[in-house]
Amino acid sequence: MEQTLINDGLPFLGSALPADLAGVELRRAITEHRVLRMMRNTFRDARVPDSREVRVAAIALHAPKDAIVADDTVAWLQGVDTNDPRDRFSFSPSLIVPNHACRPQHPGVRVREGTIDDCDVVEEGGLRLQTNLRATADMLRLKWRPNALATADAMCRHNLIDKGELAEFIRPLRRLPGIPQARALVRLVDPRSMSWGESVLKLRLVDAGFPMPALQHEVNDPRIGVRYLDCAYVAPRVGVEYDGKEFHTAESDREHDAERRELLSDILGWRWEIARRDDLIGTNDALEWRVGEKLGLTPRPRSW
Incomplete structure (x- = not known):
């Protein structure tokens, strides 16, 4: 007979374990793959598939009635990871509460005080969320x-925002911290x-004072087919690419990368600089x- 789902399949807090786990160590249940960690202090039965509804229920455990779900959490609810890879396994809900309001007492919740216009808030599943543009x-x-730009790129890449609309949204904002950075970075999104x-x-290339590279530059040649370069300076034929762990660690991936770049170098004269995390x-x-x-340019100092 199939066992009942832990907590009836609903997410639960590690600091308030459901009766189903009474007498059982949470860490043991995780090790045995019976429980999945969704974010800091928040878990669900491993048999329950991930979904937007499940994520909303998880955030609802942390959000007081007057709180607004904000920032990375708005993206996370829609399946978009906007976190620095170093923080990927320590994700915490981000909330905005009214000034002088009572803050959530759950561990691992990021809270700031503030007010947001009603036009920048939407409701879903009993939660109040920032709109994608405001978040x-x-x-x-x-x-x-760097994380700010990566976040906006990700939101744009997943069609949650439009760059032009984002620029128009930011343009009239005044008296908020970080507006100069937002206005400078939106041009690069x-x-x-x-x-x-x-x-x-x-961002590293642009902040060094180099020209904006061509992104996902297409090289189409009958001798090698169609190839795409992460960042390209086309006239001097300099390719600058990022080899992340996810797709460039296995031996087969490395061999493919080396073969592709060697063909572009030998046949078309491209030169390379490869960056890892x-x-x-x-x-x-x-x-x-x-x-x-390679470009014949002197980089300027970086401020971050």
Whole structure:
């Protein structure tokens, strides 16, 4: 006989375990793949498939009646991950509560005080959420510069916002922290940056004072077929690409990357600079200097 779903299939808090898990260590249930961790302090029965409705129910465990779901959490509810890869396994709900309101006491909830116009709020499943435009604008102004751009690229790439509408939304905003950053970065938002790494790589190049590279540049030649380059400086034939762990770690992936780049180099004269995650995080500017040498340009210092 099939066992009853833990907590009737609804998400639950690790700090308030349902009776189904009484006497059973949560960590053990996770290890045995009976329970899945959805975010910090929030879990569900592993047999329950992921869905928008399940995610809404999970956020509802953390959100007081007067709270507005904000920022990364708005994206997460729609299946879009806008987090820095280093934070991917420590996701916490982000909420906005009225000034001087009582804040949630659950561990791992990010809360800030503020007010939002009703036109920037929508309702779903009993929750009040920022609109996609407002959430993206707030992340663009409040997040660390590279993560801010990567977030907006991701929202645009998943058709949750339009770049032109985002720029128009940000234009009239006044007296909010981070507006200068949001206005500067919105010019760089582009759905053709296909990952966090490609977004940060693009920003590294632009902030170094280099021209904006061509994104997902198509090379079409009968000798090699159609190839796409993450970031390309077409005239000097310099390709700058991001090799992330997910698609560029296996030996077969590495061999494919090497063969593709070798063909483009041997037949069409392309030169390469390849970045991995460790090249993008931190103050080391060796990547900029290597690219600058190929472009005949001197990189300017980076502020982040």
